[in-house]
Amino acid sequence: MKTRVFYNEKMKKWFEGVEDQGVIYPEVDPFHTVFRFADNVYSLYEENVTGGSAMWMHLIDGPEKALLVDTGAGIGDLKGLVRKLIGDKELYVVNTHEHWDHVFGNYQFDRVWCHPYAVPWITDNYMRPDVWDRFLDENGRGLKRDFVREDFIKFRNYALFVCGEGDSFDLGDGYRLEVIYTPGHASGGISVLDPQSRILFTGGMHSDNTVISGVNKYYPNECTIAAFLRGLERLESGYSGRFDRIFAGHEIVPLDASYIRDEIQACRDVLADHGCCEASWDTGNGLMYRHMVGEAGIRFTDRSFGE
Numbered sequence: 001m002k003t004r005v006f007y008n009e010k011m012k013k014w015f016e017g018v019e020d021q022g023v024i025y026p027e028v029d030p031f032h033t034v035f036r037f038a039d040n041v042y043s044l045y046e047e048n049v050t051g052g053s054a055m056w057m058h059l060i061d062g063p064e065k066a067l068l069v070d071t072g073a074g075i076g077d078l079k080g081l082v083r084k085l086i087g088d089k090e091l092y093v094v095n096t097h098e099h100w101d102h103v104f105g106n107y108q109f110d111r112v113w114c115h116p117y118a119v120p121w122i123t124d125n126y127m128r129p130d131v132w133d134r135f136l137d138e139n140g141r142g143l144k145r146d147f148v149r150e151d152f153i154k155f156r157n158y159a160l161f162v163c164g165e166g167d168s169f170d171l172g173d174g175y176r177l178e179v180i181y182t183p184g185h186a187s188g189g190i191s192v193l194d195p196q197s198r199i200l201f202t203g204g205m206h207s208d209n210t211v212i213s214g215v216n217k218y219y220p221n222e223c224t225i226a227a228f229l230r231g232l233e234r235l236e237s238g239y240s241g242r243f244d245r246i247f248a249g250h251e252i253v254p255l256d257a258s259y260i261r262d263e264i265q266a267c268r269d270v271l272a273d274h275g276c277c278e279a280s281w282d283t284g285n286g287l288m289y290r291h292m293v294g295e296a297g298i299r300f301t302d303r304s305f306g307e
Contacts, residue, residue, distance in 0.1 A: 037254055038199060040060065040061045040197065043057075044072075047145065055101050058247050060192075061089075065170070074132065079108040095188075096192070098118035098186055103126060106122075107158060111161060119162065181231065182205055184222070189231065195243070205249075210297075214300070226271065228267055243257055270291050278292055288300070
């Protein structure tokens with residue numbers, strides 16, 4: 001995947017300004033670029049295999065242990081890269097939610113933590129060896145990007161463990177990361193708070209325009225605008241004084257913490273007036289709408305309001 005693909009011009013311009021800070025270790029993994037936007041955090045940039053919005057995984061290097069936030073699409077040797085960066089430290093692997101572009105790298109690891117609401121989606125849909133077939137043509141080459149089947153990791157089963165609101169991960173010497181339930185984008189959405197570095201890691205949330213599809217057959221009421229707003233208000237009321245920056249799973253990193261207030265307003269606007277949007281387009285499965293407040297915004301469908 002030699003050519004960079006960007007979600008929008010804003011992201012393209014931003015990335016061009018930081019690209020020279022990134023490091024690639026081609027002997028280990030040519031598919032991820034490593035950035036350091038915080039002293040003890042490695043941010044791993046992965047091109048989207050579908051040609052869509054690229055992904056970020058964030059590796060928090062604690063005093064004794066490390067924690068990897070999300071695992072991407074399963075292309076390249078993510079585990080080998082992580083080991084090059086942190087050595088033989090004990091590693092926690094945490095999925096911020098159940099979407100494929102955040103969990104398909106799980107197969108390289110023995111144990112992965114996620115919210116209980118993410119478990120059925122992962123186990124029912126992704127615990128099988130053909131998960132990458134959707135990205136490949138009949139010759140095993142990428143449909144949208146330049147890669148082959150052999151560029152993906154091998155499938156193997158792994159153990160899922162659950163974590164939720166109030167849980168934490170101890171990285172040693174009092175360095176503790178906290179789990180916060182933040183649904184809306186996904187039913188099993190969580191954010192990971194690092195109060196020592198004053199960073200909130202959010203996965204699919206807060207990535208330019210957070211998508212709220214309203215689609216989830218297991219917990220549909222947790223994929224609505226109202227659910228997203230509840231999570232945002234929880235962050236604002238209970239945690240806002242404890243972080244300054246947001247490290248999301250897509251687009252620009254970092255974002256300022258004030259981004260959350262604008263997203264709260266965007267949700268309130270749309271809930272008060274379902275027709276409140278600046279743009280709409282046909283996705284092939286119905287209309288998608290977008291409403292922005294400042295630099296923040298949400299994308300939603302007619303199903304995003306729930307039953």
